[in-house]
Amino acid sequence: MKINVVENVLKASGAVAEANRRRMDEARLVAINLMSAPGSGKTALLENTIPALGPDNPCAVLVGDLQTTRDAERLGHLAVQTTQINTGKGCHLSPAQVAQGLNTLALDRITFLFVENVGNMVCPAAFDLGEHLRVVLLSVPEGDDKVAKYPILFQVADAILLTKVDLIGVLEFEVRRVRDDLSRINTRAPLIELSNKTGRGMKEWLDWLHRQRRPPNRARGGTPATF
């Protein structure tokens, strides 16, 4: 009986995720689920990414946290649509929470929707929210053993950002070890070495994002991208 309940919950969850994806497909936006441990720099990444994408690529953010609206406040000055979702005791965003979040946004004015998941290396990996792409962050202070220890998260990633690389040298960290572990579980996703402090890797990250943009929907009267 226990198993049935879990299966039913997952089935319902998958249906909501599919509905989210359809809505976002229709709006021609690209939804990116950002996942990582707490404090690896998800919000800082958005603080740098959104201005760099510029007005031709309007962004919106759904921010998941157990409590507080601190992340949404940090993004407030960027003048993008931002909605904070508090999960209470929940260790991940659910598709239903994302569906509610989508209701608060003007979807047809968005090129990139960033879904900043709850800081957690386990739970978020198990839930499809309806996103198009999954980006996983790993920060240098967390240690170079984390790919092997949390393989499921890194397996589902479409891109992996190694953040705070300015701390290599200050802290013991071998990028080689991360690449070695990734070579066994995910050879598809690029590993981008980033520093929000020095700007290293930002061009590579922005280029990756630009390649994910959707072609305009000509059938629905869209105009060609000016990018």
Place this chain on the structure above:
Amino acid sequence: MKINVVENVLKASGAVAEANRRRMDEARLVAINLMSAPGSGKTALLENTIPALGPDNPCAVLVGDLQTTRDAERLGHLAVQTTQINTGKGCHLSPAQVAQGLNTLALDRITFLFVENVGNMVCPAAFDLGEHLRVVLLSVPEGDDKVAKYPILFQVADAILLTKVDLIGVLEFEVRRVRDDLSRINTRAPLIELSNKTGRGMKEWLDWLHRQRRPPNRARGGTPATF
């Protein structure tokens, strides 16, 4: 129906936790559940703590990880009883897993049993494993906003260790902000500022541990502590 199932699971889980606690009480050991985000220094703390406690305070470790035996291997040279528990997809140790772990240890030869939980700031806080004390680690690179964002974890703590304090100055981090957030949710647990690199705070941490030791059980023929 869903709620009933969850309640039954939690009730069964609580019973196993109580059985664990009785076993450990009988063995006169002190069980400490170590909880934190990934990479905040739980294993490094044990690498320094266990030798410092010395042969008068024999330790054992149950190490929880989704995959790999890397943490247990890191502790191997300390010649203490160590058992790795792989949780697969589980974001926390369960009381049943701890019960199995206890079966692998000679309990009556242990003063401190450290249970190194899965790196996660959400799930472990919800599960009583039968431990006597809960110690929560927060490392400086994770940021000074984490107490407010993960209050449940910090609420259940009997001691809070702020680790990697040698990075204050290299990274922006205000200890004042952590203390301020803690003053609203947990005034009982001491906040100990630690650095595994410089040794700062180790004396305070060891003193705290020593105060948690159990008096010998005279009725059962125990001898007075020599410590």
